[in-house]
Amino acid sequence: MGDELEAREAVRDAYQAHYRRLVAALYALTGDHAEAQDLVQEAYARALARPRQFLDVADPEAWLRTVAMNLARTRWRRRRLFDTLVRSGRVARPVESVPGVDPNRVALVAALQQLSQATRETIVLHHLADMSVHEVAEALGVPVGTVKARLSRGRAMLATLLSDVEVGSPARADAARRRPIVPPAIRPQEVRDAP
């Protein structure tokens, strides 16, 4: 019983410390702010449901992020299956703006959604979760070189995608004012990693 209370307090502390940061990472990963919050809250709920397991965790933020990302992957797979069966395989959804977030940042999130899942996760973990290349490699279970390659390639792709937005749209301000923001000039194709 004492462990459970202690674990609840630990979850509460982690909630106050990491909730926003995790939502930011998950938003960049999913492109949906509401879903990102739902995923992060589900991760915290699981921590509350298994308090003793959470007490043994060395890095609560990493544990919660991993849980949330796994949930996101599961949902994405389910959605892809559903869309494959019902909507001819169109999984990508338009990125909606978030009040208080610069339209350029929303465009960045939208561009992230055009990357492959692996590349997107790598970029999110490194740039939004502030994890080093080695930590990302360990978290994703891939070599460091692969992480570096994904980061380099991902950034290049993002730059290209965002340049296309600038060139293709009449004005960046006009594009930013559109609600919801769906980058119209970005071709609806998924950029995949080289094998």
Add this chain to the structure above:
Amino acid sequence: MRPELDFRTLRTQIESATWVPDFNTLYRRAGRVRMRDRLTVLGALLGTLGVLAPVALAGIFGRPAPAVLGPNPDLSGAYDPGPTATPSSSTGATAGRFPSTITVLAAAGDLADLIAAVDVCVEVPQARRCSLQITRLGGTERRTPFVLDALRASPLDKIGNVQLTRIATGTYMLSGEVSAGSRSCVQFRLTGDTQTPLPAQTGSPVIGPSEHLPLGGGDQAVQLVQYGDLFGVRGIDGALSLVGQPPIARRTVLNGLPAGTGWWVAGADLRTGAPAVSVSVDQGQNWTASTLDAPPGIDVPTVVTLDGRNAWAFVRYSHAIRFFRTSDGGAYWREIRTPIELPASLKTLENRRFGALVRPDRSLLLWFQADTETIFLESNDGEHFGVVVGPGGAIAPVDNGYASLGDPARVSTDAHTWREATLSATVLPT
């Protein structure tokens, strides 16, 4: 990094735009998570059970049936009993593809009107089916047995220690130990018209009496269960009566004694457990009891007498026989020190049937059932025994003579000369 790839600003803006809900709202969500976890575990258990249960049920109920339920198909073919009347030979008849055997287990009655309890069995491998029947032994041949399927509840039951006693004119009591359990008895009366086939008559179970009846000098004593109370049998109608009990334990009444010799009961001393003999000459009203000079805990002695005054009691050990003699109707017993020399084929006497009788000429005859044969020992002086040729089977005293229950069955009036007795027809068990 290019300005449009400013992830730090993106994170700052999103964190600023994210509202943190009350932490307490997570508790309800955690409850749902727990419930999902339990349902997952439950589903996994049910799934495992759903996979393993049919396997377990198949393992339990799918095993081959015990052999007792029928013939083993690996050993033989189907069993077709066929209600065929058998000839009077003891072996050789067949039921379907299986041979049948006829074993004479007991005999009773007058030599001229002798009946026998025979076990008719069909030797189905691992499912020997038998029927205990009462039929005629010697004399006028019958075409059907008097009693069918006696004592057994199932044709597969084993039966042992069968006794057949005439308790009144035309009335008999049949008893035996079924499936190594307690002794059960049936009583039946034979009709005068012995040529008329009887229906499937199994006799009626014998129930102990509840009252004292006046008994005569020729009336017998019977036991309904092994080592149980004695009951008097009124000779005129076969009714049972309460009688006084002999003061010994493990009471075993002697059957087939000549009329007027009294009631002789072998057993064990109540205090020491040594072999003892009790005698009553007034139908159980008074008993005398004598303890033999033998250690306690051994078999009930085998007692024989011809006239009720001279009697012999044989005490069986595992490898030897000690015997005692009385000349005063059982009041005093004296051990005969002359050892009985047993043949080499009788290395042990344990688990072997053993019996004794006094011939009308007062010589003694002992019989032992060995592995493959019955061995007979004779004594003309009541002290020295020697091996002799016998009738071939265990000997049962009957009225006016003796019956040998071997193959073939034989009868004799003096236990010296024997003649074959024809066994009347029996019916194969169904």
